[in-house]
Every structure is written in structure tokens, then in C-alpha cells.
Amino acid sequence: MTDERSSSADAGSDARDDPASTDSSDEPGADVESSGDETDASRLSLDRFHEACQQVGRPVLTADAVARSLERSQEAVSEDLEALAEAGSVQRLSVSNDPVVWYPSELEDLTEEERVVVFPKRREIVVDRPTQFTRAQLSQFAHLADGNGEEGYRYVVRPEDVWQAPHDEFEALARTMRQALGQRSEELEEWVRSQWERARQFRLYTHEDGYTVLEAQTPEVMGNVARQKLDEEHVHAPISDTEDWVREGAEAAIKRILYEAGYPVQDHRDLDAGDALEVDLEVSLRDYQRTWVDRFAEAGEGVFVGPPGSGKTVAAMGAMAEVGGETLVLVPSRDLARQWADAVVEYTSLGPHQVGQYHGGQKNVRPVTIATYQIAGMDRHRSLFDDREWGLVIFDECQHVPSDVYRRSTHLQSQHRLGLSASPIREDDRQTEIFTLVGPPIGTDWQALFDAGFVxxxxxxxxxxxxxxxxxxxxxxxxxxxxxxxxxxxxxxxxxxxxxxxxxxxxxxxxxxxxxxxxxxxxxxxxxxxxxxxxxxxxxxxxxxxxxxxxxxxxxxxxxxxxxxxxxxxxxxxxxxxxxxxxxxxxxxxxxxxxxxxxxxxxxxxxxxxxxxxxxxxxxxxxxxxxxxxxxxxxxxxxxxxxxxxxxxxx
Structure with missing residues (x-):
């Protein structure tokens, strides 16, 4: 008997980020109002810090967690923690991708030190009992391949990890590597430098006459790579030994082809900035969410990658507030469109009249519009989206973007492009197209979120x-x-x-x-x-x-x-x-x-x-x-x- 596979016609992907879980009253980033003037009796002591640890059930706490436990203001608790740190009673751990955490100094005596072993030829790093700091530093240039918290963590340094490293200069990345490894691995560092340089061989920019140009660092790399891989479907003609005139609409294909050849393209085009739209986020971002938003704001593109429950949707609203421009959100189904519309109204300063949905159920284009991928990719609807200049396009569940139906929507190019995904992997191994069509991954180590208690x-x-x-x-x-x-x-x-x-x-x-x-x-x-x-x-x-x-x-x-x-x-x-x-x-x-x-x-x-x-x-x-x-x-x-x-x- 022929069986039916369950329908996914209305489907998108991945777990949804529950906006309710980011209510500011429950967030680690939420402020706790002080009940009155601070007194000497209410100041934080080491004993009271231990009481907070016992109440929360963890020996390592953020200042916000201590403040909530003791029902005091975050500002006052932070000052007291600084004083305790100066006295040597507590230690602080401040890292870029995870929250600042505090722990009693004697805790160091109860734990074994981390051990880092580098295998430069395999470009692997094995870490036993890594600290939050080490994991945060490693995440900036390496991929966590295996890790169960007991037998250690195995990181692999891949080309794409180096290409997307959040540093403007190689020396800054080299310092991050040395901090994470506790040593200098010249062989690994030299390979990373070569990949760093490859990521800066090509760029797209807008000519003063309005068309797009592909520029190479040298005539050799232009002739031996770009002009071997691209044809008349992608470029009109050479402009110089290092520049080609790009056909309109071929930019995404050029980025994908050169990425697959091992040369990611820097996108410096003057894309649509969109009409200004003032957006205030009315919930507090967690520290790692703020890091995601800051990295996105610096690059102008990226994919927020995190487990379900880590708050990718709320972080995306933080990106909306950062961009301050009209926004188009693409989702897989009308159900998600409705949920997005409700969340935007609930968690930002925007009103219902500023948020529209465009799908089979209703068709309203407004300063923030949530549309389905299928509708946005249809020729008869495309002009409605093309005619409006979007400051930000958000691709929700962006692991679907490489599929033939969904990728038609990626013609919508804006100054800022953001993807969201809990797991940007594909069984057809086309996940690299996600990062060329939308942007590089921006995320936090799952284990770090588990350890911090956020997920x-x-x-x-x-x-x-x-x-x-x-x-x-x-x-x-x-x-x-x-x-x-x-x-x-x-x-x-x-x-x-x-x-x-x-x-x-x-x-x-x-x-x-x-x-x-x-x-x-x-x-x-x-x-x-x-x-x-x-x-x-x-x-x-x-x-x-x-x-x-x-x-x-x-x-x-x-x-x-x-x-x-x-x-x-x-x-x-x-x-x-x-x-x-x-x-x-x-x-x-x-x-x-x-x-x-x-x-x-x-x-x-x-x-x-x-x-x-x-x-x-x-x-x-x-x-x-x-x-x-x-x-x-x-x-x-x-x-x-x-x-x-x-x-x-x-x-």
C-alpha cells in the first residue's frame, strides 16, 4: 500500500525562538530595580555571593544573576563584585562571545587546568577542560567538530573559519590565536595567514556610473581564477587588468563561484539603504546576543546560528534596531509570518500599522513586511518588493535558501542581509551557498550556552x-x-x-x-x-x-x-x-x-x-x-x- 509522507507545503524549518522566553523580567540582561538606597549592610560580601551561588545552583554567575538572587540593582552589584575582585575574593572571566561571569577565587584550587594540544599539519586543536575564555577565542577562527565536556573538545580550523574571522587586521587574529592556544604555532599561523590573504583577493564595488565591478588584487589572480571561472553570463567585459564589468543580477552567482574556488568575495557595493525607520528594542539582549548584533553591524551581513531557544529572532530585532531602516523578513510559511508580525509588535516600539504580512492570506507591504519565500520568488509579485528599497532583508530558516524555490528570493539585495538558522547544514552539501547568498555564520558555542544556563x-x-x-x-x-x-x-x-x-x-x-x-x-x-x-x-x-x-x-x-x-x-x-x-x-x-x-x-x-x-x-x-x-x-x-x-x- 502506498503511504503518504507528511506534508511540508506550509513548512519552513528548524525550531522557533520563543519570544516569551526573552521577556525582560526573566532575561540575564534585564535590569532589576533597586528597592531603595544602598547601605553598608546590604553590600555584597563573599558569604552573600556564596548564598547567591547556592540559590541559583551554579558556582559561576553573571552580575545580573547575583542581582536577581539578592534583589539588588545590577549596577550596585557590579560595583561590589569589582571591589571583591580587587580584594582577591572573587575572579572575573570576561570574554567576547559569552557573558562576563564571576566565581570564588578558591574555586580555582578545585579544578584542573585546561590543556591545549595543537596538531598543525591536520589543523586540529584538542582542548581538555577549556575555560569559557578559551572556547570564546577558539570560536573566532575554528570550528567545534566534537565536544562532550568530559573527554575534551576537538576544533578544526577550516578555510571558511578564517575567512569569516571578526578581525580587521591579521595581527589581531594572530593575537586571538595565541591567547586561545597559550602558545605560538608558527606552522598553523602561517596557513591561517595564507587563508586570510585569500579572503581579500576579490571585491565587488559600485562604479561611479552605477554599475558593479569585480576587482582583483593582482592581474595574476584575476586572469588565473576569475576569468577562468566566470563567463559572459557573469561579466560583460574587462575594464582593466584587475577589473571586470559585472552583469546586473549576476553578483550572487559570482560570489558563490569564487567562494567554491576558495576565494570569498568582499562585498563593498553601494546597496540600497532603504528609508529610515526608527526601531527601539523593548527587551534586553543577552551578552552573546549583543555580540551577534555587533558583529552583524560591523559586517553588514551574516547568519545568526544558535540552538533553539537561544533567541535568534529577538537578536534579529536587535539588528533591525541597529540598522534603523525599512525591513523585509522572508519566512517559509504564513504561520511563521503571523508569529513574526506578533513578535515585532510585542518586542519593539513599532505599532501594528507599521507591520505588514504578504502571503496567500493577506497582502500588505509596510515599513516592516513579513513575506513567504514562495511569494517573494514569484515574478508577478517581485516588483512589489523590488520597488521598495529595503535597509535590511532577513532570511529566516535560511538553510532553505540554496534550494531552487527559495533561492529566487535572494535577488533581493540590500545593504544589510541577515539569516537565521539553528542548523545551517544540508544533506546535499550546499550549505556554503547560504553564506555566499546571505552572509557568514555568526554564532556561539552550544556548550557555552548550556554551561551559562541560557539554554x-x-x-x-x-x-x-x-x-x-x-x-x-x-x-x-x-x-x-x-x-x-x-x-x-x-x-x-x-x-x-x-x-x-x-x-x-x-x-x-x-x-x-x-x-x-x-x-x-x-x-x-x-x-x-x-x-x-x-x-x-x-x-x-x-x-x-x-x-x-x-x-x-x-x-x-x-x-x-x-x-x-x-x-x-x-x-x-x-x-x-x-x-x-x-x-x-x-x-x-x-x-x-x-x-x-x-x-x-x-x-x-x-x-x-x-x-x-x-x-x-x-x-x-x-x-x-x-x-x-x-x-x-x-x-x-x-x-x-x-x-x-x-x-x-x-x-
């Missing part, structure tokens, strides 16, 4: 489930290719496993994810719970999700539409009955539905034991393991009474 690390467990009946087991044995995965994914034994987990966590608010409509309907019937899919009308989706948010409903069955294009509420428990064999990004998003500051969340991934699905689930979740999350594995054996028998577990 809770969920407990993630793969559970290998036995077959529910011999009919499916025999069908799997005789099937071939993708049919094997489909049968394993729809293993009826998973219904009993979902029942067991829900009974075991009876107080939890739960989301159950499926990849197949028939499986979703079967689970919905067995559990007497609603099934939310692409076939669910928009008004019905909104009602069900609102009931879940208000705690009027504690269980939803969700299809792939939950990964793409709607803002799912936070859950205590996520059960992935099928779907993680699809993509690494999907694994990130479904696990991410529990990544919020509250903590204590659980994610269970069900895979049929001994099938291809088992292999897929293990491989795809390695991506989360490399981001610092702990992934456990358990083989399930079920007794006739439904109780769990002995099982094997591996960490």
Missing part, C-alpha cells in the same frame, strides 16, 4: 524497539531500498513504547513526532490525542497549539510540519517515533523542541532494533553529540505485562 541541555536517548508483530518483521526482510526504512519507521511496536514512555512520565507535557501521516493517525487514535499535520487547517493548528501553551492540553502528535514552518510550544518531553533518518537538521530541530531555559527536558528517539533505522538514528544524532549534547543508547526488552525488562545502555 537547557535535554537528556537525549535512542531506544531500540523490538518489532510489534511478525507481519512487519517479515515484510522488512523481503523489502528493498527505501521501503525497508519505511517499514521500520512505522513499526507498530512503537505504539506500545510511546504508551510506556507517556505512562512513565505522566506529568510531562509531550510532543510525539512522526514522519508518516498514516502512523500519525494510528498513534492519535491509540492515544486519544489530536494529530497536527500539514492537512490541519490553520485555525485548527492555532487552537491546538494555544491550548498546549496554556496547559489545557498535554499531548500532541505532530508531523513534519512541526519541524518546518510553525512555532511549536516548549515541551517537557519529546518522543520521535519516526523521522530522524531524514536529515541531521531534522534531528537538531526535534531535539531542540525541549531546548529552553527551564531545563529537565527529555528526548526519546525510537528506532526499530536491528533495522536500517537503527543505523540512521545513531548516525544522525552524532551531529548533536558533536555540539556538546550527551546521547545515550538503550535496547528495549518488553515483558508481556508491558514492564521494561533488563536493557543495555551505552553513553
Amino acid at each position: 537547557a541541555e535535554p537528556e537525549l536517548e535512542i531506544r531500540y524497539v523490538p518489532w510489534g508483530d511478525d507481519e512487519q518483521r517479515n515484510a522488512y526482510a523481503s523489502a528493498e531500498g527505501q521501503e525497508k526504512y519505511r517499514i521500520a519507521a512505522r513499526n507498530r511496536g512503537k505504539v506500545d513504547e510511546v504508551r510506556f514512555l507517556l505512562r512513565d512520565h505522566h506529568d510531562a507535557k509531550a510532543l510525539v513526532f512522526v514522519d508518516y501521516l498514516a502512523q500519525g493517525r494510528e498513534l492519535a487514535e491509540a492515544l486519544d490525542a489530536p494529530f497536527l499535520s500539514g492537512e490541519t487547517p490553520h485555525h485548527e493548528r492555532r487552537r491546538l497549539l494555544d491550548e498546549f501553551r496554556r496547559n489545557e492540553r498535554d499531548l500532541l502528535i505532530v508531523s513534519r510540519v512541526g519541524d518546518e514552518g510553525i512555532d511549536l510550544p516548549t515541551a517537557d518531553l519529546a518522543i520521535v517515533a519516526s523521522g530522524l533518518g531524514g536529515s541531521r537538521r531534522q534531528g537538531t530541530q526535534r531535539a531542540g523542541r525541549t531546548m529552553r531555559p527551564a531545563g529537565g527536558a527529555l528526548v526519546y528517539v525510537l528506532a526499530t532494533r536491528g533495522s536500517r533505522e537503527e543505523e540512521f538514528a545513531r548516525r544522525q544524532l552524532q551531529h548533536l553529540g558533536r555540539k556538546g549534547m550527551t546521547v545515550r543508547e538503550r535496547t528495549v526488552d518488553r515483558e508481556p505485562d508491558g514492564e521494561e525488562a533488563d536493557s543495555s545502555e551505552a553513553t
Whole structure:
């Protein structure tokens, strides 16, 4: 029988950043009002600092966390912490990508020092017990490839990491490297210098007559690289030995082609600045969000990359306030357009009359317009967006940009371009196009956010489930290719496993994810719970999700539409009955539905034991393991009474 894959017609991608989680009263960056004049008796002592640590449950605190714990103003607490630091009672750790944190001096005696080992030929760095400072410095020029917090962190220095390093001069980057490594690695430094220079060989600029020019540093690099890779589709004719006249609309293609050749292009064009629009952000940004916005403001382009719950949407509103120009936001679905419009009105100084939506449901172009990618890419609507000069274009869920449908919207070039993504990886390996069409990644180490308490690390467990009946087991044995995965994914034994987990966590608010409509309907019937899919009308989706948010409903069955294009509420428990064999990004998003500051969340991934699905689930979740999350594995054996028998577990 032919099965239906769950619809993603209304879908976008990735977990949504819950604006409610950034309410200024809960933010580490929110000010706490003083109840009165400060007195000597109320000043911060080392004992009171220890009390704050005990209350919060962490030995390392930001000044804001201490202020909230002691119900004092942030300014006063910061002054007291400085005084304690001068006396040697506490230590401060100030880094560029993470919050400033404070900890008792004696804590240093209880921890082992970090160890950094450099492998220059492999361009790898292994760090055991890295400090926040070291991780922040490494993130400026290296990629975290593996890290679980116990066996150490493995960083790889890739060309693209050097190309996007947030430094104007190489010597500044070299100093950052030496601070992170605690030493000078001449071989690695020389290679980094060569990549730094490659990133400055080409630039696009606007000629005084209004057309775009591609300029190379030398005639040799122009002749041996650009003029070998580009043709008449991209350039009209040479202007000089180092300059070519660029065809209108070919700029994005030129940037992509030269990027793939190992030469990223500096974009210095005089692009549309857009009409001025005064925007004030009415919530406080966390320190790392402020760092994202500052790096974006300096470069004029970039992609905010962070786990679900890290506040990418609010940071994007911070970028809107920084740019101060009319803004176009592109989203995958009308559901996200509505959520964006509500969030902009709630968290900025803009009123509803200044925010418009443009999609199948309504068509209003206003100073801030939220449109779907599909509409923006259609020829009959394109002029509506082209005719208005946008100071900022935001590409939400920008991992979709390289796809043929979505990339048509990237003709909208503005002075500032910003992408948002929890996981800008693609199974077709076209993620480099994201950074050439939108901008380089700007992000924070996931583990740093876990450690700082901004995002809770969920407990993630793969559970290998036995077959529910011999009919499916025999069908799997005789099937071939993708049919094997489909049968394993729809293993009826998973219904009993979902029942067991829900009974075991009876107080939890739960989301159950499926990849197949028939499986979703079967689970919905067995559990007497609603099934939310692409076939669910928009008004019905909104009602069900609102009931879940208000705690009027504690269980939803969700299809792939939950990964793409709607803002799912936070859950205590996520059960992935099928779907993680699809993509690494999907694994990130479904696990991410529990990544919020509250903590204590659980994610269970069900895979049929001994099938291809088992292999897929293990491989795809390695991506989360490399981001610092702990992934456990358990083989399930079920007794006739439904109780769990002995099982094997591996960490």
C-alpha cells in the first residue's frame, strides 16, 4: 500500500525562538530595580555571593544573576563584585562571545587546568577542560567538530573559519590565536595567514556610473581564477587588468563561484539603504546576543546560528534596531509570518500599522513586511518588493535558501542581509551557498550556552524497539531500498513504547513526532490525542497549539510540519517515533523542541532494533553529540505485562 509522507507545503524549518522566553523580567540582561538606597549592610560580601551561588545552583554567575538572587540593582552589584575582585575574593572571566561571569577565587584550587594540544599539519586543536575564555577565542577562527565536556573538545580550523574571522587586521587574529592556544604555532599561523590573504583577493564595488565591478588584487589572480571561472553570463567585459564589468543580477552567482574556488568575495557595493525607520528594542539582549548584533553591524551581513531557544529572532530585532531602516523578513510559511508580525509588535516600539504580512492570506507591504519565500520568488509579485528599497532583508530558516524555490528570493539585495538558522547544514552539501547568498555564520558555542544556563541541555536517548508483530518483521526482510526504512519507521511496536514512555512520565507535557501521516493517525487514535499535520487547517493548528501553551492540553502528535514552518510550544518531553533518518537538521530541530531555559527536558528517539533505522538514528544524532549534547543508547526488552525488562545502555 502506498503511504503518504507528511506534508511540508506550509513548512519552513528548524525550531522557533520563543519570544516569551526573552521577556525582560526573566532575561540575564534585564535590569532589576533597586528597592531603595544602598547601605553598608546590604553590600555584597563573599558569604552573600556564596548564598547567591547556592540559590541559583551554579558556582559561576553573571552580575545580573547575583542581582536577581539578592534583589539588588545590577549596577550596585557590579560595583561590589569589582571591589571583591580587587580584594582577591572573587575572579572575573570576561570574554567576547559569552557573558562576563564571576566565581570564588578558591574555586580555582578545585579544578584542573585546561590543556591545549595543537596538531598543525591536520589543523586540529584538542582542548581538555577549556575555560569559557578559551572556547570564546577558539570560536573566532575554528570550528567545534566534537565536544562532550568530559573527554575534551576537538576544533578544526577550516578555510571558511578564517575567512569569516571578526578581525580587521591579521595581527589581531594572530593575537586571538595565541591567547586561545597559550602558545605560538608558527606552522598553523602561517596557513591561517595564507587563508586570510585569500579572503581579500576579490571585491565587488559600485562604479561611479552605477554599475558593479569585480576587482582583483593582482592581474595574476584575476586572469588565473576569475576569468577562468566566470563567463559572459557573469561579466560583460574587462575594464582593466584587475577589473571586470559585472552583469546586473549576476553578483550572487559570482560570489558563490569564487567562494567554491576558495576565494570569498568582499562585498563593498553601494546597496540600497532603504528609508529610515526608527526601531527601539523593548527587551534586553543577552551578552552573546549583543555580540551577534555587533558583529552583524560591523559586517553588514551574516547568519545568526544558535540552538533553539537561544533567541535568534529577538537578536534579529536587535539588528533591525541597529540598522534603523525599512525591513523585509522572508519566512517559509504564513504561520511563521503571523508569529513574526506578533513578535515585532510585542518586542519593539513599532505599532501594528507599521507591520505588514504578504502571503496567500493577506497582502500588505509596510515599513516592516513579513513575506513567504514562495511569494517573494514569484515574478508577478517581485516588483512589489523590488520597488521598495529595503535597509535590511532577513532570511529566516535560511538553510532553505540554496534550494531552487527559495533561492529566487535572494535577488533581493540590500545593504544589510541577515539569516537565521539553528542548523545551517544540508544533506546535499550546499550549505556554503547560504553564506555566499546571505552572509557568514555568526554564532556561539552550544556548550557555552548550556554551561551559562541560557539554554537547557535535554537528556537525549535512542531506544531500540523490538518489532510489534511478525507481519512487519517479515515484510522488512523481503523489502528493498527505501521501503525497508519505511517499514521500520512505522513499526507498530512503537505504539506500545510511546504508551510506556507517556505512562512513565505522566506529568510531562509531550510532543510525539512522526514522519508518516498514516502512523500519525494510528498513534492519535491509540492515544486519544489530536494529530497536527500539514492537512490541519490553520485555525485548527492555532487552537491546538494555544491550548498546549496554556496547559489545557498535554499531548500532541505532530508531523513534519512541526519541524518546518510553525512555532511549536516548549515541551517537557519529546518522543520521535519516526523521522530522524531524514536529515541531521531534522534531528537538531526535534531535539531542540525541549531546548529552553527551564531545563529537565527529555528526548526519546525510537528506532526499530536491528533495522536500517537503527543505523540512521545513531548516525544522525552524532551531529548533536558533536555540539556538546550527551546521547545515550538503550535496547528495549518488553515483558508481556508491558514492564521494561533488563536493557543495555551505552553513553
